[in-house]
Amino acid sequence: MALLKIDNLSAGIEEKELLHGVTLTVSTGETHVLMGPNGAGKSTLGYTIMGSPEYTVTGGKILFDGEDITEESADQRAKRGIFLSFQNPIEIPGISLSDFLRNALEEQTGTRMKLWDYKKQLKAAMEVLQMDSAYADRDLNVGFSGGEKKKAEILQLLMLKPKLAILDETDSGLDVDAVKTVSAGIAEYRKNCDGALLIITHNTKILESLHVDHTHVIADGKIVAEGGAELVDAINENGYENYVGK
Amino acid sequence: MKQKTQVDDIDRERYDFRFDEDPEAMLASGITPEIIEEISEEKGDPEWMRKFRLHALEIFARTEMPNWGPSIAGLDMSNIVTYIRPKSRMNTDWNDVPTEIKETFERLGIPQAERESLAGVGAQYDSELVYHNVRREVAESGVVYTDLESAMHDPRYAEMIRTHFMKIVPPTDHKFAALHGAVWSGGSFVYVPAGVHLEIPLQSYFRLNAKGAGQFEHTLIIVEDDAYLHFIEGCSAPKYYEAGLHAGCVELYVGKRATLRYSTIENWSKNMYNLNTKRAIVEEGGRIEWVSGSFGSHVSYLYPMSILSGKGAHAEFTGITFAGAGQNLDTGAKIVHAAPETTSHMDTKSISKSGGISTFRSAVTVQENAINSKSSVSCESLMLDGLSRSDTIPVMDIRTDQADIGHEAKIGRISDDAVFYLMSRGLDEQRARAMIVSGFADNVSKELPLEYAMEMNNLIRLEMTGTIG
Numbered sequence: 099m100a101l102l103k104i105d106n107l108s109a110g111i112e113e114k115e116l117l118h119g120v121t122l123t124v125s126t127g128e129t130h131v132l133m134g135p136n137g138a139g140k141s142t143l144g145y146t147i148m149g150s151p152e153y154t155v156t157g158g159k160i161l162f163d164g165e166d167i168t169e170e171s172a173d174q175r176a177k178r179g180i181f182l183s184f185q186n187p188i189e190i191p192g193i194s195l196s197d198f199l200r201n202a203l204e205e206q207t208g209t210r211m212k213l214w215d216y217k218k219q220l221k222a223a224m225e226v227l228q229m230d231s232a233y234a235d236r237d238l239n240v241g242f243s244g245g246e247k248k249k250a251e252i253l254q255l256l257m258l259k260p261k262l263a264i265l266d267e268t269d270s271g272l273d274v275d276a277v278k279t280v281s282a283g284i285a286e287y288r289k290n291c292d293g294a295l296l297i298i299t300h301n302t303k304i305l306e307s308l309h310v311d312h313t314h315v316i317a318d319g320k321i322v323a324e325g326g327a328e329l330v331d332a333i334n335e336n337g338y339e340n341y342v343g344k
Numbered sequence: 345m346k347q348k349t350q351v352d353d354i355d356r357e358r359y360d361f362r363f364d365e366d367p368e369a370m371l372a373s374g375i376t377p378e379i380i381e382e383i384s385e386e387k388g389d390p391e392w393m394r395k396f397r398l399h400a401l402e403i404f405a406r407t408e409m410p411n412w413g414p415s416i417a418g419l420d421m422s423n424i425v426t427y428i429r430p431k432s433r434m435n436t437d438w439n440d441v442p443t444e445i446k447e448t449f450e451r452l453g454i455p456q457a458e459r460e461s462l463a464g465v466g467a468q469y470d471s472e473l474v475y476h477n478v479r480r481e482v483a484e485s486g487v488v489y490t491d492l493e494s495a496m497h498d499p500r501y502a503e504m505i506r507t508h509f510m511k512i513v514p515p516t517d518h519k520f521a522a523l524h525g526a527v528w529s530g531g532s533f534v535y536v537p538a539g540v541h542l543e544i545p546l547q548s549y550f551r552l553n554a555k556g557a558g559q560f561e562h563t564l565i566i567v568e569d570d571a572y573l574h575f576i577e578g579c580s581a582p583k584y585y586e587a588g589l590h591a592g593c594v595e596l597y598v599g600k601r602a603t604l605r606y607s608t609i610e611n612w613s614k615n616m617y618n619l620n621t622k623r624a625i626v627e628e629g630g631r632i633e634w635v636s637g638s639f640g641s642h643v644s645y646l647y648p649m650s651i652l653s654g655k656g657a658h659a660e661f662t663g664i665t666f667a668g669a670g671q672n673l674d675t676g677a678k679i680v681h682a683a684p685e686t687t688s689h690m691d692t693k694s695i696s697k698s699g700g701i702s703t704f705r706s707a708v709t710v711q712e713n714a715i716n717s718k719s720s721v722s723c724e725s726l727m728l729d730g731l732s733r734s735d736t737i738p739v740m741d742i743r744t745d746q747a748d749i750g751h752e753a754k755i756g757r758i759s760d761d762a763v764f765y766l767m768s769r770g771l772d773e774q775r776a777r778a779m780i781v782s783g784f785a786d787n788v789s790k791e792l793p794l795e796y797a798m799e800m801n802n803l804i805r806l807e808m809t810g811t812i813g
Binding site: 171 | 760
């Protein structure tokens with residue numbers, strides 16, 4: 099059964115419609131790539147799936163595990179197992195990464211974790227991402243470099259183990275080594291959870307170490323091409339020219 | 345035009361005169377010399393204290409109400425007398441305690457006996473057992489921790505109290521200092537001998553139920569040279585009194601190279617006028633560290649003052665104020681640099697919500713002789729909605745050009761992006777907001793002992809869910 103089914107979805111900010119009837123299906127265990135030029139609506143789609151109040155759905159619906167979640171708030175969706183890795187993670191002063199993540203984990207699972215078990219898990223996940231353990235006690239994202247912020251997002255992915263992970267431009271602004279580390283984190287998630295990935299990118303470096311099942315190309319708020327991993331290569335070679343302005 | 349000003353001045357003088365002499369005016373304020381005599385007798389005051397009270401009453405009668413801060417017009421002065429008269433305490437009924445207070449006790453998990461005591465009704469909460477152990481450990485280190493009334497009658501401390509009582513906060517300071525001088529009751533006396541480092545913090549919490557403590561209590565702490573003390577005042581439970589006025593006084597004497605940390609979490613019930621005066625004087629190389637969380641009361645005037653009287657003395661003030669619906673909290677801190685090379689730092693946060701008003705006042709004075717002194721003030725405000733208000737009023741009086749002074753102020757709101765970010769990790773909107781606000785308040789929670797920091801976070805969460813206040 100489809101894990102995520104987006105059915106003819108239109109959405110936008112206030113009066114301006116940014117997505118025009120997007121349809122897309124993701125099943126458990128699959129890796130999907132959403133590509134497209136700047137301003138095509140990639141992030142809008144990611145935010146709308148997560149339930150950002152900034153975007154209003156004007157048509158169509160979103161189904162998750164067969165249930166209509168179009169009207170649900172972001173926290174309800176998170177509890178169902180949807181995760182969004184932010185392109186620009188927000189700095190929250192006064193709350194440590196570790197405390198925050200433990201709160202989120204307890205909130206999602208509905209059970210209290212033993213501090214010791216939690217710390218052990220956290221440490222292991224940080225090692226995968228080659229994060230300095232000192233970051234656990236630092237305020238969430240405050241003063242983190244761009245790379246550390248992205249790693250902190252993947253750390254949350256590894257700890258929260260969602261059913262569906264949407265990664266919004268997780269590779270942007272990272273150097274080659276950091277991309278490798280982040281990719282290793284994503285591979286770890288793949289290995290540990292029978293989840294699904296929807297990777298939003300306009301770059302393909304991050305995809306090199308992953309097996310891509312489906313590629314969707316979005317332009318001007320519409321899906322304009324669908325295919326397998328080969329579509330990524332085609333775009334690498336020719337860019338988006340064939341899809342833009344149609 | 346200028347004449348008009350003169351006319352105003354004359355008018356006020358005449359008013360003062362009339363007020364001073366008219367016994368009815370005194371009655372209108374609810375308090376007479378007879379009542380003061382009665383209090384004094386009940387307490388078995390020494391003669392000097394009886395005279396002190398009567399003198400303070402005279403000052404009270406001739407001093408005007410403050411006219412520069414939040415309105416205290418709603419304060420029923422004639423009602424005060426019903427509280428301060430001996431034997432009229434503890435006359436409220438548990439059934440009269442407002443539901444919101446009861447709910448808060450419930451949510452904070454406070455035992456029934458203690459709830460009644462905090463609400464000013466019922467029998468004394470039996471904290472003696474806990475307190476007894478603390479007391480033994482404290483006594484072994486040579487530290488004196490007792491209530492002020494007993495200390496005043498103890499020949500070992502009587503003179504110490506006479507020479508320190510209301511010396512840094514004289515009754516002439518303002519109207520409510522005078523009132524305090526006249527009617528004070530209960531409170532703590534702490535004496536830490538030279539060189540003694542008391543590891544465990546002393547907590548006035550254990551004293552809340554001492555007779556008459558809580559409303560006009562006087563705290564007098566003397567920390568001798570090279571000694572260390574952490575004193576914690578109050579607790580997170582809302583304290584409820586019918587009379588609606590708190591005019592306490594705190595006087596702290598910090599010796600050479602000594603350190604005193606004074607922490608407060610204050611959560612008066614929301615009918616209270618909290619007109620409290622706190623002051624510290626710090627000698628050469630000494631430190632005063634204030635940690636202050638203000639959550640309760642209807643109106644607050646609270647500006648702990650540090651007088652840095654010795655070379656190299658240091659003052660630190662870390663505070664948070666949370667003003668919700670119907671609250672007008674005017675808080676801040678004052679620092680007087682009165683000696684060379686003195687340093688001070690203020691770090692305050694204020695939060696206002698649901699129409700609450702929060703005003704931060706800082707006053708830094710650097711006297712002429714205080715060369716090479718340093719002071720930095722940082723205040724941040726968070727407004728949780730469009731109804732609330734937040735003001736910052738910094739005052740600086742710098743009399744030497746050889747001083748380093750800094751001031752920084754920021755006002756902000758909770759960003760929708762931050763709320764969404766936390767919600768996307770499974771926290772509901774209220775929790776997300778509460779978490780952001782707790783994070784904002786972490787300058788104070790970081791400084792508090794763990795159980796108090798947790799209480800404070802609980803309080804913030806309660807305030808944020810809007811179930812109380």
